[in-house]
Amino acid sequence: MAGTRWFVPKDVWPSSGKSKRELGPALESKGMLNASPPGNSRRELDTARRLGFVLLPQFSLLTLSAAWEGFRLANSQTGAATYVCQTVGVTGREVRSSNDIIVKTDKEVADDPSFDITFVISSLNSAEFRDQRLEVWLQAQAAKGKLLAPIGSAAVLLARIGLLNGYRCVTHWKHHEQFLERFPRVRLSRGLYCVDRERLTAAGGLSALDLGLSIISRGLGSTLAKQVADEALLARLRSDNEAQRMDTKIRYEVTEPRLIRALEMMEANLERPLSLTQIASASAVSERQLERLFAKYMKKRPLKVYSEIRLQYARELVKSTTESISRIAAACGFSDGSHLCRQYRAAFGEPPTLTRQKSSESGHSAASEDN
Structure with a gap:
């Protein structure tokens, strides 16, 4: 079937020795068969598998966990290391979060790592963080056409160095008014997350998981995204334009x-x-x-x-x-x-x-x- 994608758990594939076509009924009964191809998203996003998470000093551990966990659950559901995730430090390989938990990263910016999508994880307290090496590296990634995903107030950093000019984006609601005033060339939206060509943004906190589910849905199909959401105890997939704040x-x-x-x-x-x-x-x-x-x-x-x-x-x-x-x-x-x-x-x-x-x-x- 043209456009069919198969999401196979470890207990079905490849140990059974059967072909994917022969496994169709079994997969369908497990809810792992998705016959609908992803939408008209960019090919780069559809095939993005190597993910980097740059941790700014005082980053939000909640945001990092939300951004990371969806991809881990997707790997668990498919029974394969579909997404390869690595953390990146800015000035060293030990980064302290906003709640004083230290994370030892896999790489440093100085290593010049390369990813399909680079997430930048910050917190409200690190909105004005500046580091020349990081900024030069991010600009180099943008010049290569890589996907950049600032989460929360990290959008301030990318906007300040011109990497969001002409793009739609979101940031945390606490930064909206100042963001509009400081960066008139950026098209600010007020939803949970936003995907605009090579820029992916989320407002912070749990919205990072919403963005991750959107990426999974585009790349591997909505069925898998729903299964990941279900395992994460989410009642539904939230759309990009939903409100950030409680009613x-x-x-x-x-x-x-x-x-x-x-x-x-x-x-x-x-x-x-x-x-x-x-x-x-x-x-x-x-x-x-x-x-x-x-x-x-x-x-x-x-x-x-x-x-x-x-x-x-x-x-x-x-x-x-x-x-x-x-x-x-x-x-x-x-x-x-x-x-x-x-x-x-x-x-x-x-x-x-x-x-x-x-x-x-x-x-x-x-x-x-x-x-």
Whole structure:
């Protein structure tokens, strides 16, 4: 059958001695026969088998595990080393993760390794990581037409050195607004993952597994991808354009539709805050009704909640970026840095500079203990 792909477990092939055609019924009964060829994806992605995982300092172990595990499970399902995965260090072969677990890598960037797909694994705290040797090596891989897959905030690194110009990509939702401002030549999407020609991106965390399942589906068929997802206890394959964040009603524990709409309007308008009149109008209620809804369900006034949302976002930017306080203030709708600092101290009991210092120290404390 033209286009048929066979996924054969160890207990069926090759020990049985039968041909693949003879094994068709047995495979079909095991759910291992997929008669549908993959879609119209690039040949490079269809045949990608050698995978490299570059670990930036303070990388997310969750993201690495999610990115890696789908391919390991695919190998287990097929009974063969279909995907060969290796880790790569940047400045050495021991890399400390964001939760202080040290991973000894297979290779270093200095070894000039070559892969079909190079994943770059970071964390929110390593968005501004810089290393000239790594950047030159990534640019060389791009020049060779290799597939590059920055995960999470690693998209910031590739965008900064021009490797995402003209491409669609995703990054973690906490970086969206700054990313749009800094990299106007990159076409930012807001979904879980994105595949655009030689660039593959995922928002971080578990979305790295979603991207991996997409790669498996394109290369070896959707049946295998579904089996991998099933073994990983995923109820379904998530599409690339699904939302990164929980539903508003879950995060705020509210079910009133008009209140949910108001909260969504607040979250979508941080840099240029809306007036109470505008929020009420968008929520199809009067200002007085809006006040009552917030008082009933959140025990706060709407503009108080709005201020808390903006301050919490500012706190995340202080901790995970190197942007100046004045730029963070502008991104979060405060008139200037002084205005933000006053509100910030009142909300969190410390100035933003101290928050940033603590975040930086916690990220490097383990390394300093070794010295």
